[in-house]
Amino acid sequence: MRRNITVDPLAYANPVQNPEITELLDLASGEILDAIQWISARRYDHLIADRVSIRENLSTDPRFSCALCPVPVYLVSSPEKRFFFRHKSEDGSCPAKTRSVLSREEIQALKYDGQRESEAHKTAKAHIVRSLAADPTNSEIHSERQWRSTRNPSSRRQPDVQAQTVFGRVAFEVQLSTTFLDVVAERRSFYRQEGALLIWVMAGFNPDDRRLTTDDLLFSNNSNILVVDEETAQLSEQESCCYVRCHYRVPDIIDGSLRDCWKNEIVAFRDLTVDPDSQTAWAYDYAGQADLLLQRQEATRLEDEEDLRQRICSFWITRNQQTPETVSRAKIWQDFVFELSAKGVRAPINDRYDRAVTGLMNGVLSAREKTPVGWDFKSLIQVVHRICDGYPEHALALGFALREYECDDLIKAQDKKGKWAKRSQAIRQAILNGDERFVPDPETLPFLKFMFPSIGARVEKFLASGLAKSQF
Numbered sequence: 001m002r003r004n005i006t007v008d009p010l011a012y013a014n015p016v017q018n019p020e021i022t023e024l025l026d027l028a029s030g031e032i033l034d035a036i037q038w039i040s041a042r043r044y045d046h047l048i049a050d051r052v053s054i055r056e057n058l059s060t061d062p063r064f065s066c067a068l069c070p071v072p073v074y075l076v077s078s079p080e081k082r083f084f085f086r087h088k089s090e091d092g093s094c095p096a097k098t099r100s101v102l103s104r105e106e107i108q109a110l111k112y113d114g115q116r117e118s119e120a121h122k123t124a125k126a127h128i129v130r131s132l133a134a135d136p137t138n139s140e141i142h143s144e145r146q147w148r149s150t151r152n153p154s155s156r157r158q159p160d161v162q163a164q165t166v167f168g169r170v171a172f173e174v175q176l177s178t179t180f181l182d183v184v185a186e187r188r189s190f191y192r193q194e195g196a197l198l199i200w201v202m203a204g205f206n207p208d209d210r211r212l213t214t215d216d217l218l219f220s221n222n223s224n225i226l227v228v229d230e231e232t233a234q235l236s237e238q239e240s241c242c243y244v245r246c247h248y249r250v251p252d253i254i255d256g257s258l259r260d261c262w263k264n265e266i267v268a269f270r271d272l273t274v275d276p277d278s279q280t281a282w283a284y285d286y287a288g289q290a291d292l293l294l295q296r297q298e299a300t301r302l303e304d305e306e307d308l309r310q311r312i313c314s315f316w317i318t319r320n321q322q323t324p325e326t327v328s329r330a331k332i333w334q335d336f337v338f339e340l341s342a343k344g345v346r347a348p349i350n351d352r353y354d355r356a357v358t359g360l361m362n363g364v365l366s367a368r369e370k371t372p373v374g375w376d377f378k379s380l381i382q383v384v385h386r387i388c389d390g391y392p393e394h395a396l397a398l399g400f401a402l403r404e405y406e407c408d409d410l411i412k413a414q415d416k417k418g419k420w421a422k423r424s425q426a427i428r429q430a431i432l433n434g435d436e437r438f439v440p441d442p443e444t445l446p447f448l449k450f451m452f453p454s455i456g457a458r459v460e461k462f463l464a465s466g467l468a469k470s471q472f
């Protein structure tokens, strides 16, 4: 004789360990539920009450079916009061019996077929049909009718709803929780090849509770999700114009990076922007708006950089190497250094004693202004000699600057005895020979690249390519 097991009514119910039916289809909501989770999340006393009501309604209004076959299921207990689901009729035809030999795709397809039969799905289709039919610009509205390929008659699909609209022939599919990416991808390509549009519609949408399957649709549709529900269907009928609710992301730039918030609005179907090539239908141009914001941000950044460059150059042009800097000017320089650091540019700390900044700025700015900057020289050629004598590590940058600012004729005119013509040949040869005195200082490269981008780029290229390939 088996001893009866009595369970505490307030304890959670126990499922059997390896049930044949692992997933249920909630026939009202169309949701797929995990059978073990469903049982073990319920208190024993509540589960028993559910079990009675599920059994009572099994023939007239079943609550659950097996997720892999259309047969309704009910809750039974083992002698140990462990629970599991059983088909209403066990004729051996359910694929759950042979589940182990089914592929993931086959199981997914069976579950998808089941969901298509749910009340939730039927209601969603009815909402779409009502909305389309209310609008006289739509015609040939059909539910569950075959769409035969015009290119290959043996290829066909059966969209939930189809209609002739202002956008031509359109297929509508209600998104189900088992609509997986391969299904989405395969249908997109079918309708694209047809030159027609496939529009995915949801029965409801909560931006904070999204499945991956929803994100597959969202991000391939310019971050817009279309919903047709009772409210929009009624509005369509009142206005004789097909409406949809569109949920979309609105981008903004906060603290320098892109952030989104969600909005939704009801829009006329004919006002959507559609594109059969990308198979998209949306009300709000998320991608366009985000691009615009990023472009504006980039333009502002470039303007800021250019502004800083100009202020530093103006400051530098008015200074003299031999005159001590006033306290207020020293402060201005420190502020520049701070601004440079904020832009990620490692700047020389001290203007007066830092060879890096003195040699570079005096040399390059003298070439740009075609007159000595920083030193009390009379002509540009004196600056050139001074750099090569005192700052040979900047000779290359100066050479590039003389070319950039087209100083050749001026230098030639000032080089009356041809001293520089000879010297520049010798320096070029020294650089080609790898003379280390003339190797550009990599420490000042970030500063040079920021202040004089094209000259900095050439010095950087020289450093990267090695001495022998120099164009100097």
Ligand SMILES: [Zn+2]
Pocket: 066, 067, 068, 069, 070, 071, 087, 094, 095, 096
């Ligand atoms: Zn089954």
